[in-house]
Amino acid sequence: MEQQTRKQLLGSKFSPLHFGTSGIRAPVADMTDMECYINARGFIRYLYKIKEIKVGSDITLAGDLRQSTPRIMSAVHQAILDEGCRTLFCGFIPTPALSYYTWKRHLPAIMITGSHIPEELNGIKFIKSSEEVLKDDERDILFHVSEVREREYSKSENDCLFNMDGFFKQPIGLPSIEKNALAEFLKRYTDIFPSNILVGKKIVLYEQSAVGRNLLKDVLNSLGAEVICFGKSDKFIPIDTEKMPDSVINLFKQLAKDFQPFAIVSTDGDSDRPILANENGVFLSGDLLCTLVSLYLKPDFASMTATCDSATIATLEKSHIKVTLTKVGSPYCIASMNEKLAENPNAKIVSWERNGGYLLGSNFVVNSKILNALPTRDSILPIIIALIFSAEEDVSLSALINSTLPHHFITSSAINNKTKGCESYSADLGRIMISRFSPKDSSIKELDFTSKNISQEAKDIKLRLELYFSPALGYDTITSINYTDGVRISFLNSEIVHLRPSSNAPEFRLYVTANTEEQANKMITDRLSVIPAMISDIE
Incomplete structure (x- = not known):
């Protein structure tokens, strides 16, 4: 096949991937090995441009439990190698766990996840060495992606790694797993909170297909809770915490009747969005959960997305927490926190979206210990803070919510x-x-x-x-x-x-x-x- 004809065929056959609110998302059918490889190489070239890496640098890689994730990981791994870097493979772990591990080492990362969306879609989340990719980064990344695509499409069929369907001609394996990432994220919480704080509290963990299900179980066990696991699934179950499925809402109410727990917990697919229901199985929306967490942590400033409940603003301001609204998407939350930190580097800053993912923009002192900043969505912190808040007040979760949060639906x-x-x-x-x-x-x-x-x-x-x-x-x-x-x-x-x-x-x-x-x-x-x-x- 003539080289120009091949280039034209590839250009007409495949559609470029696009950024959503936080990372690239697309149908799995569009996320061919070639397209994922091209986008990963474009991101890595951007890292070279902004001097975050040099030849031989490590780039961490992890993913969720979707069926398509390992294949996409392989494409990204090959892209990392072909750009002269090394893959530090962290396996299948939550997005916040990967971010925590990689930022401690000042390394960039790539997370393969579609988060909460159905399994027929997936995504690639690019992470710089100190923060998530922001909206200001996306244009330059896409410029480098287009350069890589032009070069890849111009290769002869013999020189190209991919067939005309966009998949590797030969299988690409993955390196051995670096297991410290998950252990360090667990230690982040077990070092801060007492090991007996949840003794006597029965917690039902709805495991489903959340990549952080084992981590959440280990955290709760380490705090003394009795954890009852339910509903583990090998098939991916999409749960959008902004529009909880009726099936899950009904399941929680049945679990509450069956087990009479202190609370029911879970997370979304990549475990950056918390799911918490009270002892009656009533789900607590993300913005109310994060408001509860903020009343406990007492930050100086909170950035909320515009989709959050306005009544929570009044609740926070009564507690002398300043509030601002931003667009939906963690890049906007992070940019808002960065603005406030630029004004006052000593301020205690948090942010969240209606989905419940909680971002720590600065260090906090908790139990006379330092809880380090983690400016990315985290599901573990809001869940355990809400449970600990309730335990310390010696009240049920529903009683704590009724006494502290606005009575809105x-x-x-x-x-x-x-x-x-x-x-x-x-x-x-x-x-x-x-x-x-x-x-x-x-x-x-x-x-x-x-x-x-x-x-x-x-x-x-x-x-x-x-x-x-x-x-x-x-x-x-x-x-x-x-x-x-x-x-x-x-x-x-x-x-x-x-x-x-x-x-x-x-x-x-x-x-x-x-x-x-x-x-x-x-x-x-x-x-x-x-x-x-x-x-x-x-x-």
Whole structure:
């Protein structure tokens, strides 16, 4: 086959991968060996450019328990070797465990994970030697990726490692596993908290396919808890903590009846998002869990994504914790923490997303010991802090929550092109939907309808929204709209509807905060009529 013809065929056959809110995500079918290899080499060349590595440097590699993960690991391992570096293979461990291990050694890392999304998708998360890849890094990384792709596509068939389907001609193995990464992450917590703090507490661990299931069990055992393991699965089970499946919610309630535990715990696929339910099996949303953790740690500053519950802001500010809102995605959380640390290097800084992943932007003193900063989503810390907080107060988890957190009901869900009436939905359509309810001036981040000076454009936006969210349809008067990330609608009775297209999956998300559980369920169910109506009105 002529070289130019081969290059054209490859260019028309394969689609470049793209960054989502945190790393690259794509259908497994699109994540061929060649494409993963090309993207990994592009990232490594970027590391050379910013002088984070030199020839012969170690780059750590780990992954989750998806079926496709080992194959993608092999492609990345080969990319590391071909760029003149060495693979420090940490095996199948949580993303925060890999980050903790690699940052202690000032090494970059690559994590193969699709996090919480279904098994037919996967992802690659690039990690620099001191922090995650931020949004400012992505353009330069993609520039180097395009250079590598041009070079790879231009190779002759004999010189190329890959066949025309994008897979290795010969199998690529993986190196032996460096086991210290998991042990060091366990020690991070066992060194800080007393070994008897959870004695007498029965904890049900829903293992499913979470890569950190054994780690979480070991942490809880080390704190003295009685751990009952349930539901271990060799098949990957996707659990999105922002839209918990009814099957899991019902399972937790049944587990509570069967075992009468102190709490039920779990994590998502790569174990950077916590899952915690109280003794009655009632799931605690991520933003409320992280608020609880912050009340315990008492940081100076907390950065929350715009999807979080506004009532938690008031709760934090009453405890003299300053709050700011940012876009969804750990890169935005980290950038926000970095800004505050630049202003005050001695400040105690935290951040979180509605999914519950908790980021420590600075060191904290806990039990007269130093808990080192870990500016990446972590599921272990919020789970054990909530359990310890409750144990120290000598109350049930539900009693602690009722006494410290706002009495709101928070839930979320989404639609995609499989939802009835939404068959035409796409990422582009999601952006059009948001623009229909947004000011033309993108620098405007909030419309306040309690103000005396309201522009005609703002009035028109409010009228358009009231076609779907009005008193006649069970909603109070719209008082404000925030545009930090999507369209966040606040009502007079403190309820909230937040519309936002996902950056990780082809879906349109809806987050609600309500004053009663019944109203929260109504508002989230309304998406099945409201979103199709919005799509129909555009078309």
